[in-house]
Structures are given as structure tokens and as C-alpha cells.
Amino acid sequence: MQLREPVTGVPERIDPKIVIRKMQKKDSKKAGEFCQYTMMWMYKKYLRGAYPREALEFDAGMKSSASLEKRFKNPDAYGFVALSDGKICGIVLGMVFGNSGLGKINWISVDPKHQHEGIGIRLMMATEGYLRKRGCHKIYLNTLAPLVPAIRLYMKFGLLPEAYLRKHWWGSDFIVMSKHIAEYKKKR
Numbered sequence: 001m002q003l004r005e006p007v008t009g010v011p012e013r014i015d016p017k018i019v020i021r022k023m024q025k026k027d028s029k030k031a032g033e034f035c036q037y038t039m040m041w042m043y044k045k046y047l048r049g050a051y052p053r054e055a056l057e058f059d060a061g062m063k064s065s066a067s068l069e070k071r072f073k074n075p076d077a078y079g080f081v082a083l084s085d086g087k088i089c090g091i092v093l094g095m096v097f098g099n100s101g102l103g104k105i106n107w108i109s110v111d112p113k114h115q116h117e118g119i120g121i122r123l124m125m126a127t128e129g130y131l132r133k134r135g136c137h138k139i140y141l142n143t144l145a146p147l148v149p150a151i152r153l154y155m156k157f158g159l160l161p162e163a164y165l166r167k168h169w170w171g172s173d174f175i176v177m178s179k180h181i182a183e184y185k186k187k188r
């Protein structure tokens with residue numbers, strides 16, 4: 001098993017005014033609205049006809065403002081936001097599974113007006129830094145083949161395809177991508 005080094009260095013084209021910070025409870029309302037908007041944008045651009053609408057609606061429900069606020073009750077849930085002039089322009093949400101050393105990325109999106117500016121990679125870097133501090137040895141996520149920019153982002157970041165899940169969530173095929181970031185160590 002090959003451990004992969006952290007991706008370092010901020011992409012040159014990023015606007016220095018973009019701030020990346022941990023998501024806070026007070027962000028929930030705006031963050032939920034941002035997720036609804038970017039999910040619908042993603043669906044229309046990449047997934048229409050390739051992913052069931054009811055699956056999207058279920059996914060969107062899990063990222064509503066109310067659901068995001070509830071996540072703060074769970075110490076294993078984490079999130080980072082990217083802010084441009086104080087307004088959310090990117091988000092990453094994930095989970096750590098107790099002391100298992102496994103960290104998941106549940107969702108990442110960047111405002112279409114700010115895409116391909118290096119914000120996605122910075123959100124991934126913030127995630128990895130956080131998961132390393134939480135003692136995780138592995139990061140993984142599930143994604144869909146038509147989401148080409150996302151898959152390219154993950155590959156650039158060092159996540160590799162690990163499994164293909166046929167007829168999985170709502171009958172859709174998913175790709176599992178992962179990155180080993182440390183040796184597994186049992187925690188007390």
C-alpha cells in the first residue's frame with residue numbers, strides 16, 4: 001500500500017481574497033442554500049438523464065439548512081467553507097467514523113462563477129489537514145462517472161479509483177475513490 005503525500009502549495013491563480021475556514025453553526029442557513037443551488041446546477045449540467053431526480057432530491061434534503069445545522073450535534077461531522085467577500089463560494093462536508101481512522105467526504109461544490117480558480121483543491125487540502133489531525137489514515141468518497149471536473153479534481157489531489165459500485169444508490173453506478181494518508185494506528 002502506497003501512502004500519498006499531502007498536496008501542498010496554493011494554486012497560483014487563486015484570488016488571495018478567498019478565505020477558507022471551518023464551517024460554523026451560524027453558516028448553516030447560507031450553506032444550505034448554497035448546497036441546494038450548486039446541487040441543482042450540477043444536476044442540470046452533468047447528471048440529467050444519468051441520475052434519478054428522486055435521488056437528487058434525497059441528497060439535497062441531507063444538505064438543507066436544517067440538516068446542516070443538525071450536523072453540529074455530531075462531533076464526527078466536519079465542514080469547511082470558502083468565502084469571497086464574506087459570501088460562501090465553496091463548501092466541503094464530511095464525516096469521521098469514530099476511532100476507525102476513516103474519513104469520508106460527503107459533498108464538495110464551488111460556485112460556478114468561481115470554478116477552476118483553485119478553490120476546490122484548497123477545500124480538499126483543508127479537509128486532508130483536518131483528517132490528519134483527527135488521526136485518520138484514509139480518506140474516501142463516492143462519486144458518479146459524469147462528474148468529470150470532480151473526478152479530475154480528486155485525481156489531482158491524489159485520490160485513486162478503488163471500487164466500482166454497480167446499480168448502487170437509487171440503482172446508479174458509483175465510483176469509490178480513496179487516498180491513504182497515514183499508516184493505520186489503533187487508538188485508545
Ligand SMILES: CC(C)(COP(=O)(O)OP(=O)(O)OC[C@H]1O[C@@H](n2cnc3c(N)ncnc32)[C@H](O)[C@@H]1OP(=O)(O)O)[C@@H](O)C(=O)NCCC(=O)NCCS
Binds near residue numbers: 143
Ligand atoms: C468539482 C468542483 C468542486 C471543482 O472545484 P474547482 O474549484 O473548480 O476546482 P479547482 O479550480 O481547484 O481545480 C482543480 C482541478 O479540478 C479539475 N477541474 C476543475 N474544473 C474543471 C472543469 N471545468 N473541467 C475539467 N476539469 C476541471 C482540474 O483537474 C483542475 O486542475 P487544473 O487546474 O490543473 O486543471 C466543481 O467543479 C463543482 O462544484 N462541481 C459541481 C459539484 C460536484 O460535482 N461535486 C462533486 C460531487 S461527488
